[in-house]
Amino acid sequence: MATTSDPILVAQALLAARAEKTPLTVYPGAYPGTMAEAYAIQDAAIALDGRRVGGWKVGRIAPELVERHGGNRLTGPIFSDEIVDASAGEIPDMPVYGAGFAAAEAEILLCFGEVADGDYDIDTVRDCIAAVRTGIEVASSPFPEINRHGPAVTASDYGNNKGLVLGPPIADWRDTDLITMPVEMSVDGEIVGAATMETMLDGPFGSALFLIRTLRARGIAIPPGTWVSAGAITGIHEIKPGQHAEAVFDGKIRVSCSITG
Structure with missing residues (x-):
């Protein structure tokens, strides 16, 4: 039987694997080759899922694939019931697909206020940001090889997202040089990564600008209160159930979570 390229059938299979927590040994259809094909699957899954989208994750496309896919970022939905506030120092349990792919990522989180009609640029997009917080994106998919077949496959399954931990705010973000802020990520107390946002293309506000343009092209509104995991x-x-993740921003702002299966 031929491999399906019907976005609704692929979306149904991806949703079933998520709902049943069943690992996918193969991708349930033809690999999407373009971002348009990927977003068609993603849009179908969002409609079938029925939950409210409370935010969007933004990820980077590898430099060697930018020309092929027409851009350097991708996005996927974060559902409201998987967004957890840990700003008071809580350590929430964040479930992942233990037999699939799972990872934790230190991220800056932007909260949209009113997004007006008209065009924005990298400077004016700040005007529609209401708040900035620290956080951890929990990435997970029942397809263990989700990141091995290109960004369109990643985008097709909710951008490989499984939740978002909202950490403490950066109250003075308008006057803070976010780009040079040092960030460390630890798993079970061992530092696994350290960097600044200088590695993030044009930074978190570039991610917000990308998201506005991408969602408008897809006919998706951005209501106030929508989060961007930048x-x-x-x-x-990569992380496993039973492990603990902690991100430290500017040497003093901490956000943590425990990973469950």
């Missing part, structure tokens, strides 16, 4: 700062750190 991209991995220290890398994509």
Whole structure:
């Protein structure tokens, strides 16, 4: 039987694997070759899922694949019921697909206020940001090889997202040089990555600008309160159930979570 390229059938299979927590040994259809094909699957899955989208993750496309895919970023939905506030120092349990792919990423989180009609640029996009917080994106998919077949495959399964931990705010973000802020990521107390946002293309506000343009092209509104997980700062750190992840921003702002299966 031929491998399906019907985005609805692929979306149904991906959703079933997530709901049943069943690992996918093969991708459930033809690999999407373009971002348009990937977002068609993603849009179908969002519609079938029915949950409210509370934010969007933004990830980077490898430099050697930028020309092929027409851009340097991808996005996927973060559902409201998988966004956890840990700003008071809580250590929430964040579930992943233990037999699939799972990772934790230190990220800057932007909260949209009103997004007006018209064009934005890298400077004016700040005007529609209401708050900035620290956080951890939990990436997970029942397809263990999700990141091995290109960004379109990654984007097709919710951008490989499984949740978001909201850490403490950066209250003075308008006057802070976020780009040079040092960030460290630890797993079970061992540092697994350290970097600044200088590694993130044009930084977190570039991610917000990308998201506005991409969602508008897909006909998706951005209501106030929508979160943007702006991209991995220290890398994509694979993680397993039972482990503990902690991100430290500017040497003093901490956000943590425990990973469950």
